[in-house]
Amino acid sequence: MKELKVYLRKLIHFTEKESEIFISLFSEAQLQKHDYFAKEGEYSSKLAFLSKGVMRAFFQNSSGNEYNKTFFTPPNFVAAYSSVTTKQRNLINIQCLTDCSILVADFDKVVSLYGEFPKIESLARVLAEYKFAIKEKREIELVTLEAKERYDIFKKEHPDLENQISQYHIASYLGISPTQLSRIRAKK
Numbered sequence: 469m470k471e472l473k474v475y476l477r478k479l480i481h482f483t484e485k486e487s488e489i490f491i492s493l494f495s496e497a498q499l500q501k502h503d504y505f506a507k508e509g510e511y512s513s514k515l516a517f518l519s520k521g522v523m524r525a526f527f528q529n530s531s532g533n534e535y536n537k538t539f540f541t542p543p544n545f546v547a548a549y550s551s552v553t554t555k556q557r558n559l560i561n562i563q564c565l566t567d568c569s570i571l572v573a574d575f576d577k578v579v580s581l582y583g584e585f586p587k588i589e590s591l592a593r594v595l596a597e598y599k600f601a602i603k604e605k606r607e608i609e610l611v612t613l614e615a616k617e618r619y620d621i622f623k624k625e626h627p628d629l630e631n632q633i634s635q636y637h638i639a640s641y642l643g644i645s646p647t648q649l650s651r652i653r654a655k656k
Contacts, residue, residue, distance in 0.1 A: 471542070508559065
């Protein structure tokens with residue numbers, strides 16, 4: 469819970485009461501490598517705070533090919549956002565790439581605090597804006613940059629991730645084949 473409290477302080481200036489109420493919604497959980505936090509086609513209702521480990525959000529096409537959308541590393545909030553906000557089925561999967569320690573809360577319980585605690589709603593807005601900005605940047609990079617440039621950005625933004633996850637996950641995230649990634653690495 470300490471990591472969550474420290475992370476919140478960086479985002480919003482909560483009073484002690486606001487912080488305690490928000491944090492009280494969360495309970496500790498452990499997920500193993502390959503476990504799913506959210507599955508495509510199911511309904512999600514949980515918000516997690518990742519304090520240890522690595523997760524990926526990905527989708528699968530009709531041929532079974534997987535495409536990594538993003539990686540979650542600590543400290544980070546994780547949710548199948550389109551499902552928890554719209555009450556529709558998940559469009560993506562969220563899977564652990566390593567063993568993970570998370571804090572989990574019911575998303576609707578968080579939302580129920582918005583009226584009484586505007587700073588909690590502000591936190592949600594700040595997080596949504598941040599996630600949107602990252603998503604927009606990534607989409608632009610995918611269509612405007614060469615694979616080597618995307619790889620260099622990946623290494624800068626996730627300096628330790630390369631040693632924790634499989635090469636094919638990184639290649640999928642970059643929008644290239646594992647062979648292409650191997651060639652890029654060999655030129656370094």
